[in-house]
Amino acid sequence: MRITGGNARGIPIVVPGGGTRPTMDAVRQALFSSLGEAVLDMNVLDLFAGSGALGMEALSRGAASATLVEQNKAACAVIHRNLEKARLQARVICQPVTRYLRDAARGSGRFGLILADPPYSKEIPAGGEKPAETLLADVALPDLLEDGGTFVLESGAALEIPNPWHLLRMRKYGSTCVHFLCKATA
Numbered sequence: 001m002r003i004t005g006g007n008a009r010g011i012p013i014v015v016p017g018g019g020t021r022p023t024m025d026a027v028r029q030a031l032f033s034s035l036g037e038a039v040l041d042m043n044v045l046d047l048f049a050g051s052g053a054l055g056m057e058a059l060s061r062g063a064a065s066a067t068l069v070e071q072n073k074a075a076c077a078v079i080h081r082n083l084e085k086a087r088l089q090a091r092v093i094c095q096p097v098t099r100y101l102r103d104a105a106r107g108s109g110r111f112g113l114i115l116a117d118p119p120y121s122k123e124i125p126a127g128g129e130k131p132a133e134t135l136l137a138d139v140a141l142p143d144l145l146e147d148g149g150t151f152v153l154e155s156g157a158a159l160e161i162p163n164p165w166h167l168l169r170m171r172k173y174g175s176t177c178v179h180f181l182c183k184a185t186a
Contacts, residue, residue, distance in 0.1 A: 003057055012085070015078070017074070022050050027178065034180070035113070035150070044111060045114045048116055054117060080092060112148075156175055156176070
């Protein structure tokens with residue numbers, strides 16, 4: 001895996017073990033090509049950061065800042081090494097996404113771009129929580145997105161999009177669905 005665009009283009013990214021499924025290079029490249037210059041000077045939030053690839057891609061392409069949230073401590077260590085290798089600066093928070101969202105709702109700022117690549121349903125034991133659906137239903141998440149901002153959510157299948165979200169477009173890349181969302185207006 002490598003950073004696919006921007007100042008750090010071509011820098012290899014280490015992927016943590018333990019079941020982490022990183023966003024493939026081709027999907028990241030398509031995602032960021034679709035966003036175009038909208039990522040410039042954005043404050044970016046990368047949820048379920050894994051290797052940090054999505055947040056680092058945003059920084060490499062001109063984002064002003066990135067906050068990467070990952071609960072796995074070994075993955076957080078890999079993110080720090082990847083950032084150092086790419087000579088990029090980001091805030092890395094090693095805690096569960098649900099806890100981060102609950103705490104962030106108390107005033108840690110807002111983001112113009114939120115990226116999320118949670119475990120897909122097929123990676124979750126039967127009867128287990130489905131992180132993409134749980135994330136869409138989280139009441140704190142919309143408050144973290146700036147008005148006019150974009151929330152990009154990866155999943156293993158097309159999702160039913162609840163209020164307060166509005167689906168701008170959905171792209172399918174192999175078994176990955178990428179949903180581009182914004183807050184619905186009244």
